[in-house]
Amino acid sequence: MTFHQPVLLDAVVQWINVQTSRGIYCDCTVGGAGHLLALLNNSVDATFIGIDWDPEAIAYARAMIMPHKERCFLFEDSFVNLGLILDRLKITYVDGVLFDLGVSYHQVTTPERGFSFDRSGKLLMHMSPHTLPLAEKLNQAQREEIIQVLKKYGDVRSARKIGTAIFENKRSLVTTLDLRNLLEKIIPRRYLKKNLHKVFQALRIWTNNELKNLETGLTVALARLKQHGRIIVISYHSGEDRIVKNLFREAQKRGEVLILNKKVIRPSKDEVEKNPRARSAKLRAGEKCVVS
Numbered sequence: 642m643t644f645h646q647p648v649l650l651d652a653v654v655q656w657i658n659v660q661t662s663r664g665i666y667c668d669c670t671v672g673g674a675g676h677l678l679a680l681l682n683n684s685v686d687a688t689f690i691g692i693d694w695d696p697e698a699i700a701y702a703r704a705m706i707m708p709h710k711e712r713c714f715l716f717e718d719s720f721v722n723l724g725l726i727l728d729r730l731k732i733t734y735v736d737g738v739l740f741d742l743g744v745s746y747h748q749v750t751t752p753e754r755g756f757s758f759d760r761s762g763k764l765l766m767h768m769s770p771h772t773l774p775l776a777e778k779l780n781q782a783q784r785e786e787i788i789q790v791l792k793k794y795g796d797v798r799s800a801r802k803i804g805t806a807i808f809e810n811k812r813s814l815v816t817t818l819d820l821r822n823l824l825e826k827i828i829p830r831r832y833l834k835k836n837l838h839k840v841f842q843a844l845r846i847w848t849n850n851e852l853k854n855l856e857t858g859l860t861v862a863l864a865r866l867k868q869h870g871r872i873i874v875i876s877y878h879s880g881e882d883r884i885v886k887n888l889f890r891e892a893q894k895r896g897e898v899l900i901l902n903k904k905v906i907r908p909s910k911d912e913v914e915k916n917p918r919a920r921s922a923k924l925r926a927g928e929k930c931v932v933s
């Protein structure tokens with residue numbers, strides 16, 4: 642299994658500010674456990690709750706955190722259920738929460754998961770086995786819905802033309818390469834690469850209901866933070882970042898959160914060179930002021 646160097650690792654460790662005391666921290670997107678493991682290694686007594694809805698991520702992370710298994714508890718679930726998970730553990734408030742959004746390196750580079758236009762695999766793109774795969778979702782979708790998905794989540798210029806072609810050919814779109822071949826027929830060559838990326842990303846966000854989940858997950862996380870507890874969010878897409886920015890701003894206006902970084906934190910040139918996936922990363926951090 643392949644997982645990549647965690648994005649903005651130093652900033653995450655710095656901003657979440659794990660205390661040596663017995664704090665409780667949640668990594669809501671465990672993935673390859675890169676951030677989680679660094680946070681565990683940087684603390685002695687703190688307890689960690691790790692969540693990921695991808696069973697492959699949880700299985701991998703379980704092996705990685707083995708030396709810390711007494712103070713790290715993993716859950717295969719969606720972070721929208723963070724509140725239920727905490728209730729089950731009889732935990733009311735936590736000291737820090739991390740969201741590192743989007744897909745993991747393992748998910749995009751495993752052809753059978755169907756995320757990538759460069760790798761042949763069934764058109765799945767679902768991160769959780771409880772979510773409908775893309776090919777099935779397309780089969781149930783109306784033309785207008787597909788067009789709106791391309792517009793809203795991918796900012797695709799010819800959304801109507803591409804969405805209509807996808808709709809009309811949806812029954813024959815079984816693999817990632819079927820979709821790529823269709824797009825190659827209708828998108829001019831010089832715009833192809835950029836549009837392949839945009840269309841695949843938009844369909845992935847739709848398949849996994851990523852923006853709605855983020856809104857719910859963040860709202861629950863903010864409600865369950867202790868006074869002075871920290872929330873760190875790394876996003877990779879303008880739609881995600883907008884949600885984080887607006888939710889933080891609204892919470893700050895209500896006096897519930899203090900935004901810690903006025904400007905988003907971006908990875909260094911050096912980090913992007915080593916890990917091109919980090920190039921679109923934006924980190925925002927907040928601190929809870931009042932516990933309602």
Ligand SMILES: C[S@@+](CC[C@H](N)C(=O)[O-])C[C@H]1O[C@@H](n2cnc3c(N)ncnc32)[C@H](O)[C@@H]1O
Binds near residue numbers: 768
């Ligand atoms: C960018 S990766 C996280 C990488 C991780 N921070 C690391 O250091 O390896 C994002 C992870 O979030 C998970 N994820 C995305 N949406 C989720 C959701 N609603 N609930 C739980 N996990 C989710 C994905 O399955 C993926 O494994």
